[in-house]
Each structure stands twice: as structure tokens, then as C-alpha cells.
Amino acid sequence: MRFKAAVLxxxxxxxxxxVATYGQIAALVGKPRAARAVGQVMSRADGVPWHxxxxxxxxxxxxSRMTGMMTQRIRLEQEGIVFRRGRVVMSRFRWQNGxxxxxxxxxxxxxxxxxxxxxxxxxx
Numbered sequence: 001m002r003f004k005a006a007v008l009x010x011x012x013x014x015x016x017x018x019v020a021t022y023g024q025i026a027a028l029v030g031k032p033r034a035a036r037a038v039g040q041v042m043s044r045a046d047g048v049p050w051h052x053x054x055x056x057x058x059x060x061x062x063x064s065r066m067t068g069m070m071t072q073r074i075r076l077e078q079e080g081i082v083f084r085r086g087r088v089v090m091s092r093f094r095w096q097n098g099x100x101x102x103x104x105x106x107x108x109x110x111x112x113x114x115x116x117x118x119x120x121x122x123x124x
Contacts, residue, residue, distance in 0.1 A: 003029065003031065003034070003037065003041070004041050006029040006030075007025055007026075007029055007038050007041045007042070008041065008045060008048050010025050010028045010029060011025060011042070011045070011048045011049060011050065011052065011053060012048050012049070013097070014049060014052040014053070014095050015095065016049075016079050017079045017080050017081060017093070018052065018081075018093055018094070018095035019052050019053065019054050019058070019076065019081065019088050019090075019093050019094060019095060020052060020053055020054075020094070020095045020097075021035070021053070021054060021055060021056050021058075021094075022035040022036070022038040022039050022042070022053060022054075022055060022056070022061075023035040023038075023056055024094075024095070025038045025053060026038045028097065035056075038053070039061065043063075050072075051071070051072040051075040051076055052076070052079075052095075054088055057087055057090075058087035058088035058089070058090040059086060059087045059088075060072050060073055060086075076088065081093050
């Protein structure tokens, strides 16, 4: 399946009242570093719930025309999605499709730049 078709297929699966991020969709189609490419596909998307895809902070990404940004917010609010300080409350409305678990499995444990590992501090 081509990238564009895979992205559109995943976006169609996002249920009403939920949102996904560009990066989340990219990870689901097997290209975890292709969030910008997902944005390009979404800019030309017809017949899919494009308004349910937001940026990683839960914000509505900038567009050349302000009307598209307003339309997206209105559609999300009509689906019951709540905004706080201009962003979707991701902890409440993020679509959980197992993407977080799959991404964590492919990336592995996170460590800071200094090599600090909090698991090493745990009392055993």
C-alpha cells in the first residue's frame, strides 16, 4: 500500500470525538519520522475526517488561509472536543490505537543526554 493511501486509511479510522497527531499517523503507517509528509497528504485530503489530525501539542497547524484553521476548530468542537489555551486536551481526546505501545517497542527506552537512567535509581 502506498504512503498516501495508508495515511488516508488510518485517518478514516479515527472515531468521532477523538484526534490523532501527524506523528501518530506516520508511526501507524510504518514511517515514524514522516509527520511532515502526513501533513502534506492531509493538505490535499478529500472525503476523510481531516479535521481530526492535529500537531503534536494538540494545536491546529497553521495554514495559508485562516478559514481552514477556523473550520477545523469548529468541527472539533461540534464533536465535543475541548480546547484549553488554544490546544486540544490530548490526555482526554487522543485516539489510542495501540500506536504508543508500538512506537515504544520500536524506539526502546528513552534516556536523557547525560545518560541518566531513572530505573537504575529504583530501590530493589
